[in-house]
């Protein structure tokens with residue numbers, strides 16, 4: 001049995017898919033969590049640390065150190081592509 005594979009070779013490099021914009025997240029932040037241009041969630045720090053502070057009604061501790069949904073948090077998350085900075089911050093607090 002002979003199998004023939006045809007491969008097309010072109011000079012063009014396929015473009016990566018466009019990253020989706022998140023206008024809904026920005027609109028939610030503007031409408032609900034900003035006050036005079038400042039973030040009511042993180043105080044413009046860009047991160048939210050609820051470790052040891054947030055529990056479910058059953059008592060399960062569900063806090064975490066995460067990036068905020070505000071512009072500062074989004075930019076920080078974007079530049080921390082592999083999450084290494086956030087992991088280092090989590091180790092400092094423990």
Ligand SMILES: [Zn+2]
Nearest residue numbers: 039042068070
């Ligand atoms: Zn924030």
